[in-house]
Structures are given as structure tokens and as C-alpha cells.
Amino acid sequence: MLDAEIAAILLNRRGPDDPAATELLREGNLHFVAESGGLAAVDAATPGGAPMTVECLLFADGSRVFRVGMPGAQRGWSRWAVLEPFEPAPGHAPDAAHSQNPAHARGPQWA
Numbered sequence: 001m002l003d004a005e006i007a008a009i010l011l012n013r014r015g016p017d018d019p020a021a022t023e024l025l026r027e028g029n030l031h032f033v034a035e036s037g038g039l040a041a042v043d044a045a046t047p048g049g050a051p052m053t054v055e056c057l058l059f060a061d062g063s064r065v066f067r068v069g070m071p072g073a074q075r076g077w078s079r080w081a082v083l084e085p086f087e088p089a090p091g092h093a094p095d096a097a098h099s100q101n102p103a104h105a106r107g108p109q110w111a
Helices: 003-013 021-027 096-100 103-104
Strands: 032-039 052-059 064-069 081-083
Touching: 003 021, 003 052, 003 064, 003 081, 021 032
Parallel strands: none
Antiparallel strands: 032 052, 052 064, 064 081
16 A cells, blocks of 8 residues: 555545644654645636645655645635555555556556
8 A cells, every 4th residue: 555545544534724634644654745836727817717726745655645725715625635656666666466457557548
């Protein structure tokens, strides 16, 4: 199981603005770096083009969790979502079930 999968379960059980949520991950010995930034449509006049905030936690195994928030929205934040590592992290063996899945062996399929 990826670190991000464990983190998403724990974080999604907490309130979206709970400052103790990341402390819970540290107490569970999950090592991560937190990043955040803004995201907005190029044309601010576009409907739904309001600026959004993206938060991402990058874990030692290369997996990530992220969520998107919009200031002033009724639900301020999305649930935390998991991204698998793009490449295996140094020193971490790939999950056997993951590496045997033919869809993962082919890599991303671009439309």
C-alpha cells in the first residue's frame, strides 16, 4: 500500500481545515513534503474561472495526495485524492500487484 493511500484515508476522516491532520501523519511516521499553489483559468472572465488553491503532500515512496479548494465555495475543499508515483522512488521496491498489472506496464495512454 502506498503512503499516499494511507494518508488519504486518514485525512479524509478529518475536517478539511483540521490543523492536526498533518500532525497525525507525522505521528504515524509518514514522511512528506507539503506544497501548495494557485490555479486559475487564463481568461478570468470565463465562467468558473475563479482562482483555486491546490495542496499536495509528496511522500518518501514517491506517491502523492492532493486536494483542490475554492475560496468562498460552499464546500471549501475537495476530498484528498491519491496519485501513484510517476517513477519508483529510490530504495522502494514496486508493489508486486501493481507491477504485474498490464495497464501499468504500458505506461500512460495519451488520447
